Amino acid sequence: MMKRKMSRRAFIISSTVGIFAVATGVWSVKSGYLNTHDRMTKTIFAVFEKRLSYLKWDKAQVMSFIKDFLTHTRNKGYLKKIQRLSFFYPLYAHTNWLERTSFAGKIRSFEERIVTKFLFSTNFFREGADETKQVKYLSYYDPYKMPCQNPFAQWQ
Numbered sequence: 001m002m003k004r005k006m007s008r009r010a011f012i013i014s015s016t017v018g019i020f021a022v023a024t025g026v027w028s029v030k031s032g033y034l035n036t037h038d039r040m041t042k043t044i045f046a047v048f049e050k051r052l053s054y055l056k057w058d059k060a061q062v063m064s065f066i067k068d069f070l071t072h073t074r075n076k077g078y079l080k081k082i083q084r085l086s087f088f089y090p091l092y093a094h095t096n097w098l099e100r101t102s103f104a105g106k107i108r109s110f111e112e113r114i115v116t117k118f119l120f121s122t123n124f125f126r127e128g129a130d131e132t133k134q135v136k137y138l139s140y141y142d143p144y145k146m147p148c149q150n151p152f153a154q155w156q
Helices: 008-030 036-051 059-071 073-086 089-094 104-120
Strands: none
Touching: 036 059, 036 073, 036 089, 036 104, 059 073, 059 104, 073 104
């Protein structure tokens, strides 16, 4: 039996594949890829950190909104989109690389929906859209349950 020597090219390729496999495993464990619900929660929370960092909001209230958002019956179809986007959570949360991709418009639409639902669910517009005041989560905004609610009305 003839012993075959490993070439330099084969060594570099196999080392690169091995390093990539280990890095992917570490990345998937550290980013919570084993639990889809946690990954979706982290992705939605990253929207708050990116888009609403200029407002004063409480993390516990935001987490309460996210829980209500994920369990609301009218969002069931939308959750599949969030689940797909949450696969890219580390890229979305820690870089701006996804803004240069072909689906940047879909990501922006996702952000707009989350931000709009949250702001309608808070006292933000009732307080005159004052960015210096603390934003408090009241209840999940559903126009079908409270169709007469107008967050832009001035009650004085």
